[in-house]
Amino acid sequence: MASPFPYTHYACSCSDLTSITPSFTANKRASTPSRDIDVAAENRTFNPHSPRAPYFLYPLQNLLFCDECDGIRCPRCWTEEVINWYCPACLFEVPSSAVKGDGNRCARNCYSCPLCSAPLAVSAAPQSRENGNALLKPMNEETYMLQCQFCNWSSLDIDVRLTKPTKITEQLAKQRMARSPPSKDKKTEVADKSKHGRKDIPSSDHDNAFASLNTFYREQLNQAGDSQNPYSNSPYSSPANLARIMSLYGGLSVNALKKSREKPQPMREALSPNEGFSAFTPDDSDTVDWMIQKLESIPWSSTAELAQQLSSPQNNDAKFVNQLWPVATPLRTKRGKRCKTCRQFLARPDPKVGSLKWKIRLLAQNHVPRLSIRLHNSDKPISPNYAFCLRPDDLIDHGLLKPLIAQQYVLTVRNPIFxxxxxxxxxxxxxxGRVQSRVTILCPSFTVGPAGDVWDDALSINTTSTSAPNDGSRRAAMASLTGREDGDSRQPEAGKIWEKTRNSTSVIVEIVPGHLDSPSSVVPKDDLGNVRNEEEDYDVLEVPIYVRAEWEATVQEDSSEKMQKERVVGEKVKKEIAGWCVLGVGRIRA
Structure with a gap:
């Protein structure tokens, strides 16, 4: 794992590593009660060193919770739904119908620099000078340009001037169409290409080619639809009406009529430039020679990069910097997350463009107990602070676990609910896993108090304290707040908790790290003779823990719809949540 030690990751219930296999469920469903199947699922140990385990382990802050299904949800368990589209530059909300028709680019005056992707600003263009004499123009013919304030790129580099500071998209489209070669008749154009033997030349530019392909495939879809339903224009096109009429007036039956119909022909692809098809053939030697000659006379920085070519459809064919057009700002979306099981919203942002609030946001950390682990009777953290390691030995030895030596840790469980x-x-x-360590939880069953206000958590007093010094010093004040004496001589006991606050309970966990095998010079191979990869991070001590929380909740008016249908408001209902989590303790010293 890449997380710093110690860490706690939670396994989602959608993983087959945390549940029984479907074949086992199918074989036992008829003869075994559902309770036995649940017990078998709980008895299956989760292996955090499995190659597939990292795909199902997440930090608690990355998970959501579904109150209808009473379970945590990972990115594999929810689907995203687009709430709205908006431009990040002008914060203008774009309707979905406009996005389908015009594309996912801002149609207003929002453009980015094709070189550095910084926003472009509209400014007055300087008047051109010839032979040292200024060509003064009337005020109504003042021109404008798009200029980048970061890299000083402007639309004058591609000889583009704007007549007015508004409707920039329309002006750029007109100038781009004016620079494109005049379109010929399609038949004449195809004849010219076949005459000169240059079939790689596209029949039109990007927009025209897309329009031709769109028209071709629409015709294909219409033909396929007509062949599947030849009576679509008839008022008796429904199967029930058609069967009744055929039975009344005789003739062919419905089944015979279906057999007599011809099978619909499969849709074909575009084959000619008239249909929008274009193919590449390395016969265009003139273009290649022209590009080679130009590359010899210009520096490499004047060529367009791949990222610049892919920034906009208009720049896909650009080979040099002076061929790059301004890039329209891509639209952004606000997305909501729905549970795949019950289709309930797990997270729904505020549809207002400038708002960062959430209308619905069911975080798992507000519903699932949080586990954390630390060393017992040690002020040093498990993971070192590398900023204060002065010697190389501190970076190597500090924080490593000694094998075959028992170490006690404090496992704290915090309750987020009320x-x-x-x-x-x-x-x-x-x-x-490969390294087998021994783990013992001294108190596996206990209760945790309800959560309260933030100030209540900060001022909560430890209930396991015995007595505190009364010398009036700062140490005595801190001991009275934390409930811990200086030099506490308490010893961990089996079946007893270690610490308890308002909404947290701590127990002692005893861990004996396993012994690492010395690296062998023999290369391991599988049955087929292929080299077998060593298990990654096999020296990391990860403890899988199955956590089950049970409580009684009161049905309220704002409870889930499922609970309101099954129970009466004010009634007590038993609830529980269970799942696997993994505690990353540290690395074992070799």
Whole structure:
């Protein structure tokens, strides 16, 4: 894992690594009760070192929660839905119908520099000078240009002048069409290409080619639709009416009529330039020679990069910088997230363009208990602070776990909801993976108090404190707030919690890291003789823990629709949530 130690990752329930296989469920469904299937699913240990495990493990802040399904949701469990389209430059909301017709570019005066992608500003263009004499123009013929304030690129570099500072898209389209070669008759153009043997020349520019392809495929779809339904224009085109009429007046039956129809021909692709087809053939030696001669006379920085060519459809064929046109600003979207199971909104942003608020946002960290782990009786963190490591030995030895030496950790469970929960922890005695470590939770079942205000959490007093020094010093004040004495001599005991605050409970976990095998000089191979890759991060100690939380919730008016249908408002209902999480403790020293 790339996360710093210690870390806690949660496994989504959509993973087949956290549930029983479908074949097992199908074989046992008829003979085994559903309760036994659930027990079998819980008894299956999650292996964090599996090659597929990283695709199902996420930090808690990256997960959402569905209150209808009562489960966490990862990016594989939700679908995104476009709420609205808007331009990030002018913050103008664009209707979806306009996006379908005009494309996903801003149709107003928002353009970006084709070189550095900075916003372009409209400014007055300087008047041209010839032979040292200024060509003064009338005021009504003042011209404008698009200029980049970052790299000083302007539309004058491609000889583009604007007659007015508004309707820039329309003016650029007119000048682009004026520079394109005049369109000939399609038959004449095809004859010229076949005469000169240059079939790679496109029959039209990008827009015309797309229009030809669009027209061709529309005709193909219309022909396919007519062949499938030859009676589409008849008022008796429905199958029920047609069958009734054929049975009344005799003749061919409906089945015989279906057999007599010809099978619809499959749709073909475009084959000629008239239909928008264009192919590349390396016969255009004149163009290649012209490009080679130009490259010899200009620096490499004057050629267009691939990112600049792909920035806009108008720049796809540009080979040099002086052929790049201004890039219209791409539109952005606000997206909502829906649960794939119940289609409920898990996150829905405010549709207002300038608003950063959320109308609905069900975060998993507000519904799922949060687990954290730290060393017991140690002021040093598990992971070192590399900014204060003065010697190379500190970077290597500090933070590594010593194998075969028992170490005690404090596992803290925080409750984010406003009801008291009962937490049950389960972990395998031997961790799965190449390096087997021994894990023991001294108190696997306990209760956690409800969450409260932020100030209540900050001023909460530890209930496990015995006595505090009363010398009136700062140390005594801190001990009274934290409930911890200086030099606390308490020893961890089985079945007892270690610390308890308002909405958190801590227990002791004893871990004995396994022994790392020395690297072998023999290259491992599989049955087919191929070199077998070593397991990545096999020296990382990751502890899988199955967490189950149970509590009683009161049905309220703002509860989920499912709960309101099944229960009465004010009634107590038992709820639970369970799943696997992985605690990353550290790396084992070799």
């Amino acid at each position: 009801e008291t929960i009962k937490v049950t922890l389960a972990t395998p005695a031997i961790t799965p």
